[in-house]
Amino acid sequence: MTNLNREIVAENLVKRYGDFTAVDNVSFKVSDGEIYGFLGPNGAGKSTVVTMLTTLGLPTSGHATVGGHDIVLEASQVRRIAGVALQDIGLDPIMKSMELLTIQAQLFGMSKRDSIARAKELLDIVQLSEFTDRRVGKYSGGMRRRLDLAMALVHRPEILFLDEPTTGLDPASRRDIWAEVRRLNREYNMTIFLTTQYLEEADELADRIAIMNKGKIAVEGQPAALKAAMGRESVNITLRDNEAAEKAATLLGEMFDKVQIDRRTVRLYRQNAAQVVPAVVNRLTESGIETVSLTLTQPTLDDVFLQVTGQSIDEVQAPADKTAVPA
Amino acid sequence: MASLVQTANLKAAISQPQRSMSFVAQTAMLAKRTLITNFRDPAAIIPPLLISVFFLLVNSSTLSGAASFFLPGQSYLGFIVPLTIISSSLSGASIAGQSIVRDIERGYFDKLMLTPVSRAAIVLGPMIAGALLLTVQTALILGLALLMGLQPNTGIIGLASTLIFATFIGVSFAGFTVGMALFTGSAAATGGASFIFFPLTFLTATYVPFSLLTGWIKTAAEYNPITYPLEAMRALLNTGWDTDLMLKGLSSCLLMGGVLFTFAIFGLRTRSKRR
Numbered sequence: 386m387t388n389l390n391r392e393i394v395a396e397n398l399v400k401r402y403g404d405f406t407a408v409d410n411v412s413f414k415v416s417d418g419e420i421y422g423f424l425g426p427n428g429a430g431k432s433t434v435v436t437m438l439t440t441l442g443l444p445t446s447g448h449a450t451v452g453g454h455d456i457v458l459e460a461s462q463v464r465r466i467a468g469v470a471l472q473d474i475g476l477d478p479i480m481k482s483m484e485l486l487t488i489q490a491q492l493f494g495m496s497k498r499d500s501i502a503r504a505k506e507l508l509d510i511v512q513l514s515e516f517t518d519r520r521v522g523k524y525s526g527g528m529r530r531r532l533d534l535a536m537a538l539v540h541r542p543e544i545l546f547l548d549e550p551t552t553g554l555d556p557a558s559r560r561d562i563w564a565e566v567r568r569l570n571r572e573y574n575m576t577i578f579l580t581t582q583y584l585e586e587a588d589e590l591a592d593r594i595a596i597m598n599k600g601k602i603a604v605e606g607q608p609a610a611l612k613a614a615m616g617r618e619s620v621n622i623t624l625r626d627n628e629a630a631e632k633a634a635t636l637l638g639e640m641f642d643k644v645q646i647d648r649r650t651v652r653l654y655r656q657n658a659a660q661v662v663p664a665v666v667n668r669l670t671e672s673g674i675e676t677v678s679l680t681l682t683q684p685t686l687d688d689v690f691l692q693v694t695g696q697s698i699d700e701v702q703a704p705a706d707k708t709a710v711p712a
Numbered sequence: 713m714a715s716l717v718q719t720a721n722l723k724a725a726i727s728q729p730q731r732s733m734s735f736v737a738q739t740a741m742l743a744k745r746t747l748i749t750n751f752r753d754p755a756a757i758i759p760p761l762l763i764s765v766f767f768l769l770v771n772s773s774t775l776s777g778a779a780s781f782f783l784p785g786q787s788y789l790g791f792i793v794p795l796t797i798i799s800s801s802l803s804g805a806s807i808a809g810q811s812i813v814r815d816i817e818r819g820y821f822d823k824l825m826l827t828p829v830s831r832a833a834i835v836l837g838p839m840i841a842g843a844l845l846l847t848v849q850t851a852l853i854l855g856l857a858l859l860m861g862l863q864p865n866t867g868i869i870g871l872a873s874t875l876i877f878a879t880f881i882g883v884s885f886a887g888f889t890v891g892m893a894l895f896t897g898s899a900a901a902t903g904g905a906s907f908i909f910f911p912l913t914f915l916t917a918t919y920v921p922f923s924l925l926t927g928w929i930k931t932a933a934e935y936n937p938i939t940y941p942l943e944a945m946r947a948l949l950n951t952g953w954d955t956d957l958m959l960k961g962l963s964s965c966l967l968m969g970g971v972l973f974t975f976a977i978f979g980l981r982t983r984s985k986r987r
Binding site for chain 2: 402436439440441442443461462464465467469471473474475476477478479480484488489491492493494520536
């Protein structure tokens with residue numbers, strides 16, 4: 386049996402647009418059969434990395450291989466083994482789903498007969514078999530996203546790039562996609578490179594994650610290890626307004642290792658934070674600062690994200706995305 | 713949702729080398745797809761056809777009376793139809809560029825770029841589709857001209873040769889609009905680019921035979937690549953077979969096609985570098 390290389394290796398990848406450096410000396414390695422979560426705020430450079438790894442764009446400098454193939458010198462081989470579902474769904478709305486899938490399959494070298502069989506198989510799986518006579522432009526957002534994923538899988542790729550694959554999907558569809566990503570990885574040992582803004586998604590799926598910020602990888606590791614490295618519980622206090630949050634932060638700062646203010650929420654970090662909650666409540670009461678809520682949390686990926694980027698994930702998600710995120 | 717990959721022998725399938733579609737088949741498939749999308753959205757192809765018919769009717773009506781002075785014994789219709797074909801080819805060519813712009817805007821162009829298909833086929837497919845649309849357009853113009861009394865000197869073979877010239881011109885001009893589409897990704901810029909060629913239809917033997925041109929316009933016409941296929945088509949419809957004119961017309965088309973296809977490929981490379 387052929388030994389397949391399903392690794393992704395990036396070494397000092399750089400992408401510049403004029404004076405602006407979108408990707409700044411990024412290096413990482415995704416192992417065979419791994420699900421690698423790539424996180425970061427908007428504009429961090431995630432999609433630019435995907436654009437380069439999938440051969441859609443050329444790096445300014447640096448080197449990367451996908452499945453052992455150089456992304457610049459062996460771009461055609463990379464395209465043969467990589468399936469890609471980009472953030473912006475790339476479907477021609479005038480065409481029908483069966484047409485799009487069969488064209489895509491034939492462009493990957495399948496015969497017409499095989500491409501029709503494969504298209505039927507995929508349409509059945511993504512539950513679009515009943516809609517083959519309808520132009521894709523008439524599909525709902527969820528249907529288009531499912532068809533786009535089917536397009537990425539039409540040639541049975543060894544490595545799958547999913548760029549924010551569940552953005553805009555309803556909760557049920559998101560769970561279906563998650564289940565499928567896990568299954569593709571488990572049963573076929575498919576290496577999956579997943580960019581997402583949903584920390585829950587990364588926590589749920591990824592074996593390892595990297596968080597990008599301002600074009601650089603700020604932190605990389607297993608989700609559990611990253612959370613453990615935070616080492617501190619946090620007391621999160623939501624107050625009536627931003628001014629009250631500032632006052633509370635000043636008042637309580639000396640009791641904690643680190644204080645972060647996120648609009649009218651104050652996050653206070655320290656070891657064994659639970660033990661000081663009564664003292665926190667007393668101080669706030671004595672000072673006449675009224676609280677809306679107070680919670681104690683174990684470190685989460687959101688904490689890791691906040692520490693690395695200085696922004697909460699809620700802040701960086703676009704309003705349109707937030708409406709699609711399940712509560 | 714059931715499993716997305718149910719094929720039992722997937723692992724075996726993965727390890728099998730994938731066959732490659734031939735370059736010709738890739739180009740034909742991409743041209744076919746462009747034609748399908750254009751026929752399903754005919755708003756893009758009907759106006760150019762109507763404009764061509766308008767040009768033919770107006771030109772033949774307004775100048776046919778005066779034609780006896782400079783075209784003794786020849787048909788003015790046979791003289792003006794090639795000009796109508798070339799004018800039409802400008803609008804026909806823009807269809808190819810606009811198809812690429814639509815694909816870029818809709819993200820489908822990226823889907824094509826993610827396949828191992830030849831980059832040249834991605835460029836050439838829409839160019840050929842544009843040329844085929846122009847061929848159909850030309851056939852309709854010739855049909856109308858026949859109804860109006862055109863009697864081609866070289867018969868049915870001459871008409872077929874005229875169609876072949878139209879196809880070559882269409883491919884050439886389409887190369888330019890496809891290149892502009894790839895450089896700019898903008899519908900407005902691509903549409904506007906078609907008009908760069910518009911003056912070329914006047915810097916030639918537009919309304920009088922080449923032999924009657926004098927001064928700077930004659931010099932301009934000599935360097936204008938459109939002059940030669942125009943003269944070749946006029947010969948086919950009006951005066952008969954002229955090997956020298958045919959070869960010059962064909963060479964000019966091939967030269968324009970080669971240069972503008974290279975321009976389109978350069979547009980694609982630039983687009984990849986910019987991303």
